[in-house]
Amino acid sequence: MSSSHANHPPPLLSFARVTSFLTCILVALASGTNYVFSAYGPQLGERLKLTHTQINIVGLSGNIGVYGTAPIWGGIVDRKGPRLMMVMAFFSLLIGYLGIRQFFINGLPDDDSSIGLFSLCALVFCGFLTGIGGNGGLVGSMNSTAKSFPDKTRATANGIVISGFGLSAFLFSTIAHTFFPGNTSSFLLVLAIGTALPMILGFLFVRPIPPPHIDSTRRLEDGTPVSPADYGVGEGLGTGSPTTYSVENTSHTHLLARDEDEEDEDARVPAIELEEEEPLVSSTHAQATSDYVVPGQVDSVALSPTHAGLTRHRSHSSRSISRRSIQTHLDKTADGQPNIHGKRLFKTLDFWLLFTICSLLSGTGLMYINNVGAISQALFANKNPDYDEIKAAQWQATQVSTVSVMNCLGRILIGVIADFTKVKLRLPRSACIVLVALMFVVSQLMCFSIDRIGDLWKASALLGVAYGGLFGLFPTLVIEWFGLPHFSENWGFVSLSPMLGGNIFSIAFGRNVDAHDPDASPSNSDTSTLSSTAAAALSTLASSLLPSPPSTSTPAALPTSTPTLSSTLTDAVRARAGVPSSHHCIMGRECYVDSIKMTIGACCVALALGVYAAWRDLRKHRARRTPAVVVWEDDE
Known part of the structure; x- marks a missing residue:
C-alpha cells in the first residue's frame, strides 16, 4: 500500500x-x-491403477494444502501484505500441476x-503443492478486498472475489474440453500454465486500499495496528479515550447495555492491578482535550441491569482503569470494532460454532465435489449396454x-443476501x-x-450453490465477530475445519465405493456386493470369447499367476461388454x-447448530440496541 493511499x-x-x-477476481479464478x-481424477486413477480410496487421498492432498496452510498464510498476509503470497502461489501451482502431468504421462x-508407495507419496505431494498455491492466491485476494471496501458492501465485494474461486473449475474444464477434448495430459498442462501466470499480475496490482470513509492511519502498511499510545492509552487521554467524550451529554442520552455473554466473560477475567503512583491525566488536561468528561467519584454513573434487579456502581476515577476497560482495549480497536485473535479466539464459543458447522458442511461439499x-x-454405467x-x-x-458455475453463483448471491439481511432487514x-x-x-x-x-x-x-454460499458467508462472519485487523489469520483457523470434515467424508466415500468394486483390491473380494447375475453373465461371456482348453484329462490346478490373468481377462470382458474397466x-x-x-445426518446437525448460532447472535444484537437503566447518584 503506497503512502499516498494511506x-x-x-x-x-x-x-x-x-x-x-x-x-x-482473476487471481481467485486461478x-x-x-x-x-x-x-481428471478418474482418468489419473485408471492410468496409475489407483483404488478409489487412493484417488480420494490424492484429491484430499490438494484440499489439505488449501485449508491446512490457511492460518499460516493468513498470518503472513496480515503482516506482510499479499505480494509474498503471489510469489509462493506461482511456483507451487506450476510445479504441482507439472508434476501430476508427468505422473500421468509416465503411467505405470x-x-x-499397482503404484508404489514412494510414487504415491510424490503424487500426493504434488497435489498438496497445488492446494497451498491456490490458497496463497486466494488469501491475498480476500485480504486486499476486505480492507478495500466499507462494511455495508464488504460481503458483496468478498462474495464476488470468492465467486472466482468457485468458477475456476468451470473455466479450466471448459477450456480443456473445448480445445483438448479427451486429452488429459493437455488439460493438466493448461492447469499448470493457466494458474501460474495470473499470480504475476497479482504481484503487480493486488494491494489493500483503505475505503474513503475510514481513517487509514489506524493501520500500517503491513497490516499491524498503531500502538495503543496513539489511541490515548498510557500517555494521556484525548478525544479517543474511552472515558472522555466530545459530544454533549443530556438526560436523553442512552448508555447501551452490555450483552449477557460479555457479562459472563467479564466475570471470568481475572482482576488486573495497576500501579497508581501517577495519575493518567490531570483534570486540567482532560478538560482541555474534551468537551465533556465523565464525572469523577463524586458524580458517579451506575448501570442497573433489569435482569439482575441490582444497581451496579462504577466510578470513573482519573487514577484507575477498570478491569473491563483493559479487556475492552484488548478485544476492541480504537473505533470500537472487535479485535479478537490468538488464544482469545479459541476461548470464544462463536469460533467453535463456526468451526463445527463449517467442518460438517464443507466436508459434505468436498466429498461430493471430489x-x-x-x-x-457409476450412474452412467449402471445397466447401460451402450457404455x-x-x-x-x-x-x-x-x-x-x-x-x-453454481458454486460461483452461490458466492455472489450469499454476499448480496447477507448485506440485504443486515442493512434492510x-x-x-x-x-x-x-x-x-x-x-x-x-x-x-x-x-x-x-x-x-x-x-x-x-x-x-444445489450442492454448488450451497457450497458457494458457505464460503461466501463465513469470511464475512469472521470479520463481523472477530474483527478486521487479524481477519486472514482468524479465517485461516476457521478454514482448518474443511480439512477435518473433508478427510473423514471423502475417505469414507472411497472405502464405500471400493467395497462395491470386486477388483479394486484383493481384500475387497470377499465383501464385494456384485450381484450373482452380473457375475454369471461375465463368466459366460468369458467362456464364449476364450478358446476351450485341451480335453486330455481333468483340468489341473491353475498356476500361481492365475489372479493376474483373471484380472486381465475380466478387464477385457468388461471392455467388450460395454462397461468400464475394473x-x-x-x-x-x-x-x-x-x-x-x-x-444427510451431518448436514442436519449443522442445520441445528446454525439455528442456534443465528439465535445467539440475534440475542446479542438486541441486547446492544436495548438501552440500560441509568441511575444518577450523588454522594452526600
Missing part, C-alpha cells in the same frame, strides 16, 4: 481500487482448481500392477461444470447460516433419490448411497 485514500470507484479488485479434480511400468466424477460414471468412455467423460465434465448476517445449511440438506436428499445420470445435475447445482463401480447409486446417508 494518507489520502482514493474514491470508492477509483482506477487503483477497481484495478486491484479486478485483479483479485486459485480454485482443486475443485476440478473430478475432471509394464511389470507393475467424487462427482465417480458418481456420474462409451467418451460419453462418460462428457457426463463427468458436465457435473464438474455445473458444480463450478436489520438482522445479523449469521441468520443466513440457516439458509446455507438447509440447501445442503436438500441437495443430499436429492442426491440420495437420484438413480439416473440425466437427473444428477439437479443435485450438483476400477469403476457399475452398480449405480448402490456404490455410494451409504455415504450420502452419512452426509
Whole structure:
C-alpha cells in the first residue's frame, strides 16, 4: 500500500481500487482448481491403477494444502501484505500441476500392477503443492478486498472475489474440453500454465486500499495496528479515550447495555492491578482535550441491569482503569470494532460454532465435489449396454461444470443476501447460516433419490450453490465477530475445519465405493456386493470369447499367476461388454448411497447448530440496541 493511499485514500470507484479488485477476481479464478479434480481424477486413477480410496487421498492432498496452510498464510498476509503470497502461489501451482502431468504421462511400468508407495507419496505431494498455491492466491485476494471496501458492501465485494474461486473449475474444464477434448495430459498442462501466470499480475496490482470513509492511519502498511499510545492509552487521554467524550451529554442520552455473554466473560477475567503512583491525566488536561468528561467519584454513573434487579456502581476515577476497560482495549480497536485473535479466539464459543458447522458442511461439499466424477460414471454405467468412455467423460465434465458455475453463483448471491439481511432487514448476517445449511440438506436428499445420470445435475447445482454460499458467508462472519485487523489469520483457523470434515467424508466415500468394486483390491473380494447375475453373465461371456482348453484329462490346478490373468481377462470382458474397466463401480447409486446417508445426518446437525448460532447472535444484537437503566447518584 503506497503512502499516498494511506494518507489520502482514493474514491470508492477509483482506477487503483477497481484495478486491484479486478485483479483479485482473476487471481481467485486461478486459485480454485482443486475443485476440478473430478475432471481428471478418474482418468489419473485408471492410468496409475489407483483404488478409489487412493484417488480420494490424492484429491484430499490438494484440499489439505488449501485449508491446512490457511492460518499460516493468513498470518503472513496480515503482516506482510499479499505480494509474498503471489510469489509462493506461482511456483507451487506450476510445479504441482507439472508434476501430476508427468505422473500421468509416465503411467505405470509394464511389470507393475499397482503404484508404489514412494510414487504415491510424490503424487500426493504434488497435489498438496497445488492446494497451498491456490490458497496463497486466494488469501491475498480476500485480504486486499476486505480492507478495500466499507462494511455495508464488504460481503458483496468478498462474495464476488470468492465467486472466482468457485468458477475456476468451470473455466479450466471448459477450456480443456473445448480445445483438448479427451486429452488429459493437455488439460493438466493448461492447469499448470493457466494458474501460474495470473499470480504475476497479482504481484503487480493486488494491494489493500483503505475505503474513503475510514481513517487509514489506524493501520500500517503491513497490516499491524498503531500502538495503543496513539489511541490515548498510557500517555494521556484525548478525544479517543474511552472515558472522555466530545459530544454533549443530556438526560436523553442512552448508555447501551452490555450483552449477557460479555457479562459472563467479564466475570471470568481475572482482576488486573495497576500501579497508581501517577495519575493518567490531570483534570486540567482532560478538560482541555474534551468537551465533556465523565464525572469523577463524586458524580458517579451506575448501570442497573433489569435482569439482575441490582444497581451496579462504577466510578470513573482519573487514577484507575477498570478491569473491563483493559479487556475492552484488548478485544476492541480504537473505533470500537472487535479485535479478537490468538488464544482469545479459541476461548470464544462463536469460533467453535463456526468451526463445527463449517467442518460438517464443507466436508459434505468436498466429498461430493471430489467424487462427482465417480458418481456420474457409476450412474452412467449402471445397466447401460451402450457404455462409451467418451460419453462418460462428457457426463463427468458436465457435473464438474455445473458444480463450478453454481458454486460461483452461490458466492455472489450469499454476499448480496447477507448485506440485504443486515442493512434492510436489520438482522445479523449469521441468520443466513440457516439458509446455507438447509440447501445442503436438500441437495443430499436429492442426491440420495437420484438413480439416473440425466437427473444428477439437479443435485450438483444445489450442492454448488450451497457450497458457494458457505464460503461466501463465513469470511464475512469472521470479520463481523472477530474483527478486521487479524481477519486472514482468524479465517485461516476457521478454514482448518474443511480439512477435518473433508478427510473423514471423502475417505469414507472411497472405502464405500471400493467395497462395491470386486477388483479394486484383493481384500475387497470377499465383501464385494456384485450381484450373482452380473457375475454369471461375465463368466459366460468369458467362456464364449476364450478358446476351450485341451480335453486330455481333468483340468489341473491353475498356476500361481492365475489372479493376474483373471484380472486381465475380466478387464477385457468388461471392455467388450460395454462397461468400464475394473476400477469403476457399475452398480449405480448402490456404490455410494451409504455415504450420502452419512452426509444427510451431518448436514442436519449443522442445520441445528446454525439455528442456534443465528439465535445467539440475534440475542446479542438486541441486547446492544436495548438501552440500560441509568441511575444518577450523588454522594452526600
